[in-house]
Amino acid sequence: xxxxxxxxxxxxxxxxxxxxxxxxxxxxxxxxxxxxxxxxxxxxxxxxxxxxxxxxxxxxxxxxxxxxxxxxxxxxxxxxxxxxxxxxxxxxxxxxxxxxxxxxxxxxxxxxxxxxxxxxxxxxxxxxxxxxxxxxxxxxxxxxxxxxxxxxxxxxxxxxxxxxxxxxxxxxxxxxxxxxxxxxxxxxxxxxxxxxxxxxxxxxxxxxxxxxxxxxxxxxxxxxxxxxxxxxxxxxxxxxxxxxxxxxxxxxxxxxxxxxxxxxxxxxxxxxxxxxxxxxxxxxxxxxxxxxxxxxxxxxxxxxxxxxxxxxxxxxxxx
Numbered sequence: 001x002x003x004x005x006x007x008x009x010x011x012x013x014x015x016x017x018x019x020x021x022x023x024x025x026x027x028x029x030x031x032x033x034x035x036x037x038x039x040x041x042x043x044x045x046x047x048x049x050x051x052x053x054x055x056x057x058x059x060x061x062x063x064x065x066x067x068x069x070x071x072x073x074x075x076x077x078x079x080x081x082x083x084x085x086x087x088x089x090x091x092x093x094x095x096x097x098x099x100x101x102x103x104x105x106x107x108x109x110x111x112x113x114x115x116x117x118x119x120x121x122x123x124x125x126x127x128x129x130x131x132x133x134x135x136x137x138x139x140x141x142x143x144x145x146x147x148x149x150x151x152x153x154x155x156x157x158x159x160x161x162x163x164x165x166x167x168x169x170x171x172x173x174x175x176x177x178x179x180x181x182x183x184x185x186x187x188x189x190x191x192x193x194x195x196x197x198x199x200x201x202x203x204x205x206x207x208x209x210x211x212x213x214x215x216x217x218x219x220x221x222x223x224x225x226x227x228x229x230x231x232x233x234x235x236x237x238x239x240x241x242x243x244x245x246x247x248x249x250x251x252x253x254x255x256x257x258x259x260x261x262x263x264x265x266x267x268x269x270x271x272x273x274x275x276x277x278x279x280x281x282x283x284x285x286x287x288x289x290x291x292x293x294x295x296x297x298x299x300x301x302x303x304x305x306x307x308x309x310x311x312x313x314x315x316x317x318x319x
Contacts, residue, residue, distance in 0.1 A: 013040030013124065014099045018090060019067065020106035021049030022082050024129065026057045028105075028147045029065050032128055035145050036103055039126055043099055046070055048086045087114050094121060101126060104141070107133040115140035131172050131215070138172075144210040146173060153214035173215045174208045176228050181289065182207050183225070183232065187245060188292045197222060197234075197241035231287060251291050255303050257282070262306070262315055269313045272296060 015036060036042055045067045049055045052073070062069055072085045086106075093099060102118050104111055107129035115125045115137065127133075127141035130148045138144040186195050186203055201221055204211045218224040222234045222241050233246045261278060262269055269275050276296045280286050293299040300308050307316050 013101050014043045015040050015101045015103045015126070016044035016090070016093045016099045017042045017046070017067075017103040017105065018044070018086050019047040020082060020086060020104075020108060020111070021047050021055045021057050023107050024105050024147075026061045028128075028151060029057075029061050029067075031147055031151045032103075032105055033065055035128065035150065036126070039103075039124075039143075040101060042103070044093060046089060048072055048082045048089075050082070083108065083110050086111075090114055090118065094118065094123065100124060103128065105129065105147075107137075109134040109137050112137045112140045127209075133172065135172065138210045141209055143205070145212060146210060146215050149173070149215045150212065153217065153219065174211060176216065179204060179208070179211070180229050180232075183229070183243065184287075184289055185292075187243070194235065194242045194244035197243060200243060254279075254283075254286075254291075255305060258300070258303070258313075259305055259315060262313060267315055270311070272300075272308075272311050272313060275313055 017032070017036065019032070033042065045065065046069075047057060047062070047067050048070045049057065050073055051057075051069060051071055057067075057069070061067075070085060070089070072082045090102060090104075093102075101124035103126045104115060105128045112134075115127065118125050119140070119142065125141045125143075127137060127144040128147050129137070129144070131146040133144070133146070182204055183195075183200055186200060187193075204221075213219065213221050213224050216224055216228070218227070225232055225243060226234045231246050233244050235242055235244060258275070258279070261275060279296075288294065288296055288299045291299060293302065297308060300306050300313060305316055307314050
């Protein structure tokens with residue numbers, strides 16, 4: 001048993017956790033290390049700041065989480081000596097080759113270049129900060145966690161899921177509309193057929209470094225999709241969840257209906273907007289983006305049986 005435990009331990013990724021005390025509150029201390037457990041173990045735990053001025057990180061918090069404080073005086077006004085000390089230590093640790101990843105706990109965009117440099121050395125960079133963190137830093141990391149949003153969700157505060165989602169929209173996180181577009185694109189890649197939930201989760205994590213359902217006030221991706229995306233449906237088979245379009249209308253079926261509408265109009269529809277309005281009256285949830293097109297004109301030009309001339313639509317082979 002000891003050999004098995006030791007094997008599991010050694011296989012986990014080793015991290016150097018570097019905390020910027022100048023702009024990260026001590027109230028996130030527990031959240032930082034709880035989140036880190038998902039990714040690996042913290043070999044180094046260091047926090048940088050000027051304790052002569054008081055920064056909220058008291059002795060009790062540091063001892064509780066085994067964090068080593070690094071005192072950094074401000075040598076001159078207007079210069080951030082803490083940033084420099086943290087960067088120097090990061091590079092020293094990097095070249096010791098004792099870790100496989102770095103956890104940079106900061107909301108300061110000045111660390112963007114450091115994150116990029118560490119990734120160049122094939123390090124896994126986990127970023128943590130508040131949702132005010134500039135996008136440049138969140139994108140420079142392999143994964144970025146918004147501590148304030150995650151902490152609120154983990155504490156199960158009184159806000160309901162709808163309120164949580166509204167708060168997330170006001171923060172500097174990936175909009176739900178962009179999340180939806182990625183899911184629709186994945187459905188298109190799969191020929192419009194249902195897609196496994198785990199595959200969707202992997203794609204979203206690959207696409208958005210800061211993606212986390214807790215940012216939007218949810219604990220499960222399936223619940224978020226069900227609540228926020230009315231044109232998508234979450235189904236469950238055995239223990240597996242998958243997502244499909246709410247409407248099972250295929251591109252072929254939609255093409256047949258368009259042809260019928262054109263025939264009823266005498267073989268020609270003079271205005272694209274007329275056809276567009278009629279289609280949306282019949283299919284309330286119709287969105288051409290679900291077929292991979294942003295406009296009705298682009299969708300119509302992709303059909304085999306329809307021709308588009310300027311603003312007119314007709315069946316092919318008819319003049």
